[in-house]
Amino acid sequence: MPEEFDTTPGCAGRLDAEDDLAHLRDEFIVPVTPWGEEEIYLVGNSLGLQPRAVQAYVDAELDKWGRLGVKGHTEVDREPAFPWGSYEESLTDQMAALAGALPSEVVVMNGLTVNLHLLMATFYRPTQARFKVLIEDHAFPSDHFAAASQIRSHGRTAEEALVTVAPRPGEDLLNADDLLEAIFEQGDDLALVLLPGVHYYTGQVLPLVDLVEAAHEVGAMVGFDLAHAVGNIPLSLHDSGADFAAWCTYKYLNSGPGATAGCFVHERHLGRSDINRFEGWWGTDKATRFQMETVFNPIPTVEAWQLTNPAVLSMAPIRASLEVFARAGGMGPLRQKSERQIAYLDHLLNEVLAGRVESITPRTLGERGCQFSLRVIADGHTGRGVFDALESAGVSCDWRHPDVIRIAPVPLYNSFTDIHRFVHVLDGILS
Ligand SMILES: *Cc1c(COP(=O)(O)O)cnc(C)c1O
Numbered sequence: 001m002p003e004e005f006d007t008t009p010g011c012a013g014r015l016d017a018e019d020d021l022a023h024l025r026d027e028f029i030v031p032v033t034p035w036g037e038e039e040i041y042l043v044g045n046s047l048g049l050q051p052r053a054v055q056a057y058v059d060a061e062l063d064k065w066g067r068l069g070v071k072g073h074t075e076v077d078r079e080p081a082f083p084w085g086s087y088e089e090s091l092t093d094q095m096a097a098l099a100g101a102l103p104s105e106v107v108v109m110n111g112l113t114v115n116l117h118l119l120m121a122t123f124y125r126p127t128q129a130r131f132k133v134l135i136e137d138h139a140f141p142s143d144h145f146a147a148a149s150q151i152r153s154h155g156r157t158a159e160e161a162l163v164t165v166a167p168r169p170g171e172d173l174l175n176a177d178d179l180l181e182a183i184f185e186q187g188d189d190l191a192l193v194l195l196p197g198v199h200y201y202t203g204q205v206l207p208l209v210d211l212v213e214a215a216h217e218v219g220a221m222v223g224f225d226l227a228h229a230v231g232n233i234p235l236s237l238h239d240s241g242a243d244f245a246a247w248c249t250y251k252y253l254n255s256g257p258g259a260t261a262g263c264f265v266h267e268r269h270l271g272r273s274d275i276n277r278f279e280g281w282w283g284t285d286k287a288t289r290f291q292m293e294t295v296f297n298p299i300p301t302v303e304a305w306q307l308t309n310p311a312v313l314s315m316a317p318i319r320a321s322l323e324v325f326a327r328a329g330g331m332g333p334l335r336q337k338s339e340r341q342i343a344y345l346d347h348l349l350n351e352v353l354a355g356r357v358e359s360i361t362p363r364t365l366g367e368r369g370c371q372f373s374l375r376v377i378a379d380g381h382t383g384r385g386v387f388d389a390l391e392s393a394g395v396s397c398d399w400r401h402p403d404v405i406r407i408a409p410v411p412l413y414n415s416f417t418d419i420h421r422f423v424h425v426l427d428g429i430l431s
Contacts, residue, residue, distance in 0.1 A: 007347075009424075012416040013416075015340070016415050016417055020337075021334070024324065025412075026052075027051055027052055027324050027413075028049040028050065028052065035394075039395070039396050041396045042395060042407035043396045043408065044251065044252060044408050044413070045200075045371050045406060046251060046398050046406075047250055048231075048250065049410075050254070051254055051317070053320040053324070054256065054317040057316040058313060058317065060079070060316070061084070061312050061313060062313075063081070064076065064078070064081045072084055084309075084310065086286075088315065090319055091318055091322060092106055094323075094325065095262055095318075097330060098230055098235070098322075098330070099226070099235050099245070100236035100239065100240075101237040101238045102267055103301075104270060104300070104301040105238060105264050105301070106262065107301070107302045108261065108263070108315060109261065109263055110263070111248070115263045116194075117146055117150065118277075118305055118307075119244040119246060120150045120192070121276060122265075122269075122275055122277050123192060123221040123223060123244050124154075124191055124192045126156065126161070130190065130191045130219070130220075131161050131189070132161050132162070132163050132186050132189045133147045133161060133190075133191060133192045134163045134164075134183060134186060134193045135147050135162065135194050136164060136165050136174055136199075137164040138199075139196070140225065143194065143225050163182065163186055165178055172360040173204050174204060176207050179206070179211060180210060183218060188218065190215070190219075191220055193215040193220055194223050195225070196225045196226075197225070197226040197228070197235070197245075198226075198232060200228050201373060202362075202404075203362070203372065205229070205362070205368055208224060208237075208242060209240050209241070213241070216241065222242055222243055223242060223244040224242055224245040226247035227247050228251065228369065229247065229369065232252045232338075232408075233331070233335065234331040235331075238266070238267065241266065243265070244264060244269075245263075248262075253321055254324070255317040255321045259314050260310070260315045260318065264302065265302040265305065270301055270302060271300040278307065279296055279298075279304075280306065281309075282306035282307055282309055282310075283296070283299060283304040283305060285298070286299065324412065325412075338411040339365055341411060341414070341419060342365065342409075344416055346359075348419065348420065353423065353427060356376070356377060356381075356430045357378070357426065359374055360373045360374075371408040372406070372408070373405075374404065374406075375403055375404060375405075381429075383399075383404070383405060386426070386430070390425065390426065395425055
């Protein structure tokens with residue numbers, strides 16, 4: 001089905017004209033360069049753009065706080081405000097849809113790394129015989145620190161308990177067979193597998209179902225960091241069988257710096273009383289919560305893992321953002337557009353930049369989301385120098401040590417023209 005792409009700006013214009021989702025760009029605020037042009041914003045994998053409606057959602061809560069004070073916990077008198085005392089509930093259905101999970105399995109709370117710790121408090125229960133944690137060698141540092149410090153909190157060292165799997169020598173991507181083999185090799189020693197859904201450095205998608213099956217076969221728990229996955233690729237988290245997952249909402253979910261994170265616990269673990277869980281008053285039965293008794297009756301959903309009452313002002317932007325995803329029709333149509341954008345950028349990289357820039361991200365659609373991890377191979381240029389020149393030219397992208405420029409055409413707001421402009425600017429820098 002090779003698409004009819006060419007390298008002219010007219011082709012980008014035609015693709016934008018054919019794009020049913022193009023109007024969604026208007027729902028976001030696109031930063032403007034000092035010389036007054038819209039930035040070529042390709043860094044939604046790091047901080048998504050602000051949906052225009054965010055201001056109204058945040059203002060509604062500030063306004064309500066001013067007018068109603070403490071009554072705002074239970075009352076709303078003007079849309080789009082929502083009662084603070086159950087604010088998290090307003091996010092659950094749409095967030096669960098994006099994660100491919102049941103509403104009972106998803107809650108929005110805390111930050112991503114905080115959630116990883118809380119989930120490991122439940123799902124990493126090492127014994128004398130089974131205590132190892134398998135991660136990947138190039139894990140996001142926070143995930144590495146979280147796993148290593150969990151191990152130490154159980155009286156072991158990372159040296160004896162943390163197993164890492166690296167790409168093969170000379171390769172950039174993780175080999176799925178090597179991951180599976182490592183799981184089987186650790187076998188009875190393995191307590192937990194903690195891996196990303198989409199790798200932050202390379203953009204590689206890992207095969208969740210295969211990993212879950214392997215981990216469960218050897219008797220280990222398995223959890224995923226979906227920071228680069230939710231809002232980027234369609235997910236079937238429930239069907240994957242994963243025990244737990246967590247993700248942030250400021251990347252592909254466009255909910256602003258430090259916005260509250262997502263958390264998933266598989267249905268099979270809900271309502272269990274034989275489970276270790278760090279608990280707080282927001283996890284106990286809502287009907288009796290305010291009787292202020294000291295008997296903990298876990299909410300029969302993942303909400304039992306909540307500790308603290310919702311951070312309304314950093315959750316209001318999530319509501320605004322999830323509304324935009326709903327208007328897009330969810331991840332199905334977005335992924336369709338994304339695949340076309342991926343094919344288009346692949347075409348331009350090949351036609352315009354071959355031999356000067358290479359992408360280390362997998363080519364196969366099933367193994368990638370919208371991110372491209374680019375490496376500059378042109379003679380006489382350094383990756384860092386090219387990155388700086390891109391930034392000066394009005395392209396927002398990011399640099400990841402040691403040698404990768406990450407860009408992510410986000411189907412919610414990036415146009416085909418953005419992609420064309422980016423390649424044109426990069427071509428100019430390298431010429
Ligand atoms: C962005 C990201 C984080 C960030 O963690 P926070 O707790 O939100 O600061 C962690 N892990 C991965 C894989 C990420 O991509």
